Amino acid sequence: MAEPLRFPLEADPSGAPVLPHNVEAEAALLGALMIDNRLVEDVQLKLRPDHFHEPAHGRIYESILKLAERNMIANPVTLRPMFEGDQALKDLGGPAYLAQLTGSGAALIGARDFAAQIYDLALLRALIGVGREMVEKAVDTSESVDPKGQIEAAEVALYRVAEEGGEQGSVKSFGQATRMAVEAAEKALNSGGHVSGVTTGLDSVNAKMGGLHNSDLLILAGRPGMGKTSLATNMAYNAARRLVRDQEDGIPPEKSIGAAVAFFSLEMSADQLATRILAEQSGISSENLRMGKISQADFRNLARAAQDLEHLPLYIDDTPGLTIAALRTRARRLKRQRGIGLIIVDYLQLLTGSAKAAGENRVQEISEISRGLKTLAKELAVPVMALSQLSRQVESREDKRPQLSDLRESGSIEQDADIVLFVFREEYYVAAREPKKPVDGDDAKVWEQHDQWSRDMERVFGTCELLVAKQRHGATGRVRLKFEAKITKFSDLAEDNYSSIPGVDD
Template sequence: MAEVVRINESGAATPEPQKLPQNIEAEAALLGALMIDNRLVEDVQIRLKPHHFFEPLHGRIYESILRMTDKNMVANPVTLRPLFSDDEAMKEVGGAAYLAQLTGSGAAVIGARDFAQQIYDLALLRALVGVGRDLVEGALDTSEDVAPLSQIEKAESELYRVAEEGGNEGKVKSFGEATRLALEQAEKALNSGGHLSGVTTGLDGVNAKIGGLHKSDLIVLAGRPGMGKTSLATNMAFAAAQRYVRDMEDGIEPSKSAGAPTAFFSLEMSADQLATRILAEQSGISSENLRMGKISQQEFRQLARASGELANLPLYIDDTPGLTIASLRARARRLKRQKGIGFVVVDYLQLLQGTGKGSAGDNRVQEISEISRGLKQLAKELDLPVMALSQLSRAVEQREDKRPQLSDLRESGSIEQDADMVWFVFRGDYYLAAKKPEEDHPDFATWQEEMQRIYGRADLIVAKQRHGATGTVRMRFDARITKFSDAIDSDYLPEMRG
């Protein structure tokens, strides 16, 4: 505990313990008021819990009052007396007569709500002191196994927990409040031109199917290597951030925007690689040519213009490798607090680490379960959509039909269980290209005709959706600039590049 230094008469410094924030009198007055009028319990029990009392005996008395009123029994000094006959702390303050003493001032009934608020606020301050004390003690511990960054992340997590408790007014909503929220979502969908009640994906076909990315949802986007998972996630992250900027310029309130500042946690690609993809998509210049420097002066000017336009985009990329689920959540909380993010993308789930200290081979399925559960908790805690990319098992490659299924989700059924939506991205031309016969082969003409039919076509398979029906959304994919877009129509035949 922190100490205050006093100077005694001889001039020597003597430490004096500093009292934690508390108000024993307010606690006693509140308990007396509750025993006088049990109806007050309904007003204070949603926020105030027994552990919020500084004096443990007061916490036990409060808990007993809650228990009795919950059973529709009268809670007063007479009915509570048998419960405390053997309580040592009660004996120290005069025994059961203390309960009657608490009800001595009937005037306390008038200020009961104010007493409850003060007790609650002081409990939060004590929790804050506890976080600070743990932080100091941890920082002073210089043993070899202490990791400073993990201590910072833990402290941030604890601070956020205290802050969340302080802002928590209880989860119960009246039906009127619930319908108002539903009406606001409907209004948002109407104002966006229809179909969109959440954060936009940037693709009209996908928005129409799912209604946008909804708060507190975990969306799992899965696919085999080469299908374009990262490209699609990058496209959607960019679209959400860009829409937010546009809505702000149009004077739309942030709460009514169909976009959102976005955090992109890239555990596989570096920030500059992702930026290159976005620049390629926006400038129309091949990402390969950008990397190789094979661009003209005119294309460079296009690139510079696109870069300038994107400079203030609220898209934040964290490319720290080897993140644990705990550190990712701490970083997301920080971005929510500092930048007001409303959408999180994680690329990809299997590259995250759990918090377990076991060896690398220890129960990977259990670790993935912890990670998927942690991502769902993050979505609920920050009240925003979280999109997590995921690998699929090689079972897909063994089948004749390469379209993914829920059973292909790699390493854990908990991914499917925790997710509110599961999407698969599938490109038939990727697999067909691998079967290309020689040009003088009899099947070459048939292969070429089929390739011409499906080239550039991509499917987003909505395999699970808590909010609506499953199904497939047809898209186009331009591999040259890694961009997904809406399919023009069902018989669209893109020009096939050599």
């Protein structure tokens, strides 16, 4: 196809700039479509009526599409009744103008080029519109000045124009889809650990889920104190570290099962998250790190770990009170600038929706947020993991293992998610019910109760269950992990990998 022409801004006699357009190309394309209706199939996926600069041309194009959808011939004769009362068309010559458009059969040869040119010029006009709005808002100081808000709004508007100029739609031939599936299978084969997505760094979790898959929304939920943030931080570090290691081995990013990570922390600050990762890698308690209770040897280990992590492709945004729109804008920017392959949000309930949704009710606002996160995952083709709180009804049950119905505030979270994971540490609940410590003189029952509690603690100490309660790509089940609370580190448990969740069909 010929290189689409680009028209510079000209000026009309009054001196005002004229928006880029080519009315002759619009007329030629309409004539070609009326001569050969089969051309409609080639242009309708990309070109819309509002892409035409001349409004009458846009209405003619829209009428041609309507007739084509009804399997009717679209020509000057069938279109004429639709424009009998159209004043703008009368100014161009009336219904006879439709016949004039078909006067040049040569337009058939360049119809696709004309369509591409009309489309490109429409993008330029949209870009000019965004620029004008940016300037008008920036110079208007009559209302409250919010430069950062204006920048985010401008980024959203520019991204819409950029999306418009990208590949249209997401229609793929079966051949394309098949090739993508084969490439994913090849990636899993070459990974050595049967991982087709981004690695979690935990072999037992990878074995259950195949890694974190592109375009998936994963919900990682649990009650406070279960270790949600710790597990998410571990996975973020493992994915980023694997990418670095693969690059050192000469493996290109698209073949790596690692990924650059964007971590949106709405609850903790960036330095608090960094402290957790440093604690995990140096083996020093995060509490001791914060309070400075470390030896010189510990400090050397800390400095060594910090040096190793200096160039880790893990980007932390700890801006509080983000809206879902602002988060999406920032994620797109990181994708463009840093090539991120995994997004983690800690946590979903701290995001806010649009003003409209917020004014309705919290359930609808959460629904908007979960839909927005799923859309973001598909749009950027990366896994998005959102942490979520659970309702208190978990605490009222004898079996504290979470269920899908425990997801807080909206059933849309369960509906929009491709995978739902629950973090459950029985140790947390067993430790909380410690009986009175027996002393000399206490009866046998007191000693027996404490002995039983000690045995229960020994059974669950340092372990955790990751419950896969929903998975579109495979079976549900349970993965048992080791958890070192001192350094907030999750790792594989040597004794087994995973088993079924009681009461859940695999």
